[in-house]
Amino acid sequence: MTPELGQLALILALLLALAQGVLPLIGAWNGSRALMSVARPAAAGQAVFVALAFGLLTWAFLSFDFSVQYVADNSNLALPWYYRVAAVWGAHEGSLLLWIFILNLWTLALATLSRNLPELFVARVLGVLGLVAVGFLAFIVFTSNPFARLLPMPPDGGDLNPVLQDPGMTFHPPVLYMGYVGFSVAFAFSIAALLGGELEQAWVRWARPWTNVAWGFLTAGIVAGSWWAYAELGWGGWWFWDPVENASFMPWLVGAALIHAQAVTEKRGGLRAWTILLSIFAFSLSLLGTFLVRSGVLTSVHAFASDPRRGLFILCFLAVVVGGSLLLYALRAPKVAGGKPFAVVSRETAILIGNLMLTVAAAMVLLGTLFPLLGDALNLGKISVGPPYFGFLFTLLMIPIVVLLPFGPYLRWGKSDVPVLKKVMWRAGLAAIACAIIAAFVTSGESKAIAGTAAAVWCGFGTLLYVVKRWREMPAGRRYPAEMAGMLLAHFGVGVFLAGVLLTNALSVERDVRVAPGETQSIGGYDFRFDGVHHTQGPNWQGDQGTVTVLRHGSEVAVMHPQKRTYLRGQVQTESAIDPGLFRDLYVALGEPMDAKQPEGAWALRLYDKPFIRWVWVGGLLMMLGGFFAAADRRFRTKRVAATEMPPATVLQESRA
């Protein structure tokens, strides 16, 4: 009975989303306040029913309702409750339900926090969000119903893929979706601005906090995914330029460009059309990511079950939403460049250059990801595009940004004084060179380590220089406005990230070894003593657990327990043992016994020493924090806007402008 309630809830949500999408937009067009005022209640109603559906699906998992196909496919009686909850979004149908659930969270937040914004504008924004919701709900209701029944009900279910049975994986999709879906708000603001002919000059200021928070979440989601891949997928990698990773990275790159472009538009009035275009791009790339993962158009480890019918549906949705917005942009975007003028040496120019590099990088990732498909279409043969392409070009494209980064806060809007910048250049430059020389000695000339140290210190120290300057020059309480604090945090995070990436790349050591119990193998100055393997088990798995004692200069540093687990349905998974550290991770994976009949004999192990790997994620988290701080600036909290009550006739005239 309850699964059908879930289905009903989704249908009702779809109807309400239709109301939310269509009516307020018509109301905004013909000035009908009655229609416009449908927006908030419809959004609330939709949210209630989507939450209900989501809750019912979760309940179905928690109560082992295997009469629901989706539950039967993705869980079983022995799966612990927390993974049963995670299983709700572990496969295609449920992850779509999560998508629309999160869209509703954002919409509700917007509906609640926009009371001080002009009614006309809010009606349009909520209307656009409603239309997006219609697309997803229709997709779910017509092609991907999570409540489909499986009768007769089986006594037990399948399993949640063991790869997903991990805290990191539980956390990654919701956070990532908060980011992905969050860009729909910036998108809706831009469409509303286009529809309204940009009556509201302040719309970018309203959009900024939403965009920053979405970008922050996306950063966290990508960090979570990377960390999970490192911990769970074995083999110590943290980024593979896999098509689905790229699908989340492209909106991130465009989002980073967008938050900077919005700053220019808000403060200087420039780049208005570009900011609108970027928000359309960012959300389009989010939708594109959704498409790529479910259409089967690209092979990826991440891909959900592919089905041409579903692929076609999303493609049509994509075509309508993105095509429609780009057409609207072509027709309605500001034609005349506005905003205050600026000199060559100015913050505007730096941001423009940064935007250029980020956008080209996103285009490059798109090109590389789609090229195999293009190769099929143009009969160029089967080509593979992987890390050697992406990593190489990405690094090149980021160099100008790294070079400009420390100057960011020192540059002024409009026109900058060069002497100040020169001082920054000397100080940060000298610090970078000094540290690079130290790195050269310590690592015996490893070029990537030297470059990484130089780049990281250039960015990090350069940012700290400004932190100190503000501390000295401003009175307490006015030193670090939230927006500036966010910027400094994020920029510092870039430095930390650079250190992590380049140093770990240069200095990681990996070895496959054969060890008998009692024997020791060494890498990176650490001695790994293999102490044998014994049997162990968990709630829904059995396995072999190895014990490896790590020593450095004779004293014990860690005892590690790599495992090989066999889950109930036969899937086997290696759980690598990680000894985390601020300056290095040690990583051990259990292979096979050298002689399968003698598990008490020698085994194959893979040992890693990965210096500075955590800095990659710490850097990412600092960037995320930066995004959140920046959004919290008091300037962004809207005050009650007086005198926006206009007679319908005027509204009619202006909205047709």
Next chain:
Amino acid sequence: MSPRSSSVGAHPVRDNPTKRQTWGRAQGALLQMLCLLLFTGLAFAQAIDPLPFKDHAQEVRFQSLTRELRCLVCQNENLADSNADLARDLRHEVFDLMQQGKSDDEIKQYLVDRYSDFVLYDPPMKASTMLLWFGPFLILLAGAAVVVVTVRRRGRAAAAVANDKPTDEGDDW
């Protein structure tokens, strides 16, 4: 050790015959599932494969070479990380070729002769990949032109206008 068996993960619920259409797609789906399981370190974690390298430098060379090569069975993984049988065979092949003194390019060519360019994660520079390698550069040029024009135009306007005064807090924010 017998090669991978395929009775892993068989389940009465999932093996719904009505979902299978042609054998080609069925085999593809089966392979993809197997690869996902292999990717997670299935029974024969064969990616962990100690080989008798001459020295550490050779081991590093082997690692970076096999990372640039693509596994044909588990097509989302490189040769270094894949647990597939074929991946292990190809890794041994690469190892043997290295012992015979072949260079990285020769080893890559050896595999390309047998498996096509698909096996290279580093797309070769050919007529067919011109767009791939030079496309981003062209986009960069186009974008840079726009930026230059924009900055010039605004710069001319800026010259005609008095310098912006900072806000009253002495703060440029």
Next chain:
Amino acid sequence: MSRLLPFFGFLLLVLLFGFGIWWNTQHDQREVPSPLINKPAPAFVLPKLDDPAQTVSRDALLGKPYLINVFASWCIACGEEHPVLMTQGKSIGVPLVGYNYKDATDDAKDWLSKHGNPYDMVIVDREGRTAIDFGVYGAPESFLVDGKGVIRYKRIGPLTPEVIEKELKPAIAALSKEAP
């Protein structure tokens, strides 16, 4: 009208994706076409399954076209393909050479005696070394080799009656047309 540029760019993207969806319905996305088509087959020398002391080489088979069928007892898809070979093997019109890939000899023999032996001869590649030279990456695969020892056609995946009619037989017919 540079403002329309993004729109047209996006249109191209949609076309590409539409093509991608269509293409997927026609092809197996995972298929990697062989670079050995119209190139000489590797010069293999492999023992026979029923008499390991005897070997078969590429050169020994020159003169007439034949079909190499890569199979193994552990391969399920080969089990699906097998009945097709049993019923249609002779009608293909060229000798069938079974290529036992990475299999235990006893397992292979048992499998053939249980399911029948459609092959004119069976050669064994225990380690799969020669298979690498053929560019084999999964069983079953089939190679059509012409009288001069050149690979003319490769089937990745099991042979079905449809593939035999639409692809294999025409390829064989094309061979006999060019024979002097």
